[in-house]
Amino acid sequence: MSSGAIVVESHPADTLLRAERLPHILCPGCGIGSVVHTYVDAIAASGIPQDKHVCVSGIGCSGRAAGYVNVDSYHTTHGRSIPFALGIATYRPELHVTVISGDGDLTAIGGNHFIHAARRSVALLVLCINNFNYGMTGGQAGPTTPLSAMSRTTPHGCWERPFNLPFLAQAVGASYVARWTVLHVRQLRAALIHAMNKEGFRFIEILSPCPTGFGRPNDIGDGISEMQNYLRRCVVDNGIDLRQTDIDLTQQDSPIYVGDFVDVDRPSFRPQVVQHAH
């Protein structure tokens, strides 16, 4: 205490985070903490009681998000956060269920659940923390790893075409689609609050730095450098045709389009209630 450090008694997020679980396990410079913070901030501003929010995650660094938020939270199996959340959201339609997970979790092993939940318009807000790799297992390639990027399983550069997630989400029926980076805190917060109060399957891709798994092998440097690198390319275009929102990191100046791309009314999937079967 003699160092002159300011010690605060409380923090506005204290009741929203599981303070007793801090410090978290994430690497310095990781973007996941920022997403968690923006999410709980949006919970507080959502107008929905905290007790009616539920957070579900899969497995991965991003999947650890559920462990830090002070709402009913479920850390499930790899790829299965969406069907698990479907069980909660369809059985208790008054709850507001948010899925927070990684690009690998949601779009590789969980890709089938993703497209079907969107097709059904399940009442879920799905946040995909896209760090372009499998962070937790040490930096392997996944379905969002950009062409030519280096990873532990693409030591000669990635040669598979990655997903354009906003385009995918729109195509399969999401009522809301946005893409922001962890540096767009205010835009992300606004998107979250808006999406929390919408029906249907809502999807936000959040580009996030992973200095350990992605920054290092690609000579991007630390988390801040990685984000500055993205931010330089970011172009906000809410109305863009989503066929054009592929992310190409091979071209130094190719844009990364961000924005609130899709916002349509689509009623949530509700279990069928039959009064008289005949």
Added chain:
Amino acid sequence: MTPATAPAIDEHPRVISGDHFMLGDHACAEGALAAGLDFYGGYPITPSTEIMEHLAERLPAVGGTFVQMEDEIASVAAIIGASVAGARVMTATSGPGFSLMMENIGLAAIMEVPIVIVDVQRASPSTGLPTSVGQSDLLQVRWGSHGDYSVIVYCPSSPQECFDLTIAAFNAADQYRVPSFVLMDEIVGHMTERVVVPPQEKIQRVYRKRPSVPPGSPEFLPFKADEDLVPPMAHAGEGYKVHMTGLTHDERGYPSLTAQTHEKLINRIVDKVRLNADRIVRYELINTEDAEIVVVALGCTARSARRAVARARMKGIRAGMLRPITMWPFPQTVLKELAGNGVVKRFVVPEINLGQLCREVHRHTALPVTRLNHPGGAMITPDQILEALEA
């Protein structure tokens, strides 16, 4: 299903009390409804599809939730999700789908979420004989997911038992907060027989224990077990702000990745069934009082065995039968008693697989065990069992 006293056209009671001539699969579905099924998530597969189709019709009509999922992995994930939100839940499948369910069975076990899974066994492995009988998931149902955990498994041998034991499975899942199973086989699932559905008030429902303190009470620890080793369960949206994870966790539910926490947690989730086994175990004994040869058989095979034992008796052979109704926990105490009573000389184990039940029988006795196996596609007949008794 043709109710003898058909309900009025605009009535859709949850419990169709009365006498019925009913398919085993439908009896299972009706048992689930009678047990208070709230949420069904499933994916069609022979020979279990009739359960799903029946519930697609019946469940929404009684206010429940029916969802056809995209696969069996999603089916189990969805029912676990609905269960943490407070629902009584079930899914039904057969071999290939059952294999897909394994990972999340482990999740239900370590999160201690009550779920009921029906597996109508068919001839396997892989796609095998999709429409024909098998009994080869006896060990998979116990050990299929990785790691140590405990389950409760009922094996009906008639449509009546499909009804009764599905109710038992719901009650056991909730009471012990475990995945519980109704392990049927194609013959029993596709057989039509008399099923008596009791009056609603005669059907006992056991529900999971619930927290005794209000949300926000610091003394509430979601994974602190009572003396019966089972913790009370708080549901999503009630304000308890629980955290549940498939990682090894402490009493708060928080990840605690140490060998000590792991030892404590895993021993408890195994012991809560192991130490209560005498209360859970069910079996039927036929003519074992003076039996020298005891057949151990379950499911449809027990039906052949029953006939074989009766015929053997007529021929003067002192035969009897032990029919495990719970495959797991296995009725090992009674088996050991029989083996040690000085009268029994030999066991005969017919089963539609190449030796799963007999493996368990062997574990509990040094007496000779005669195996009678078929890999699937056909029942083992009374004649074959009789021959083994005469040998």
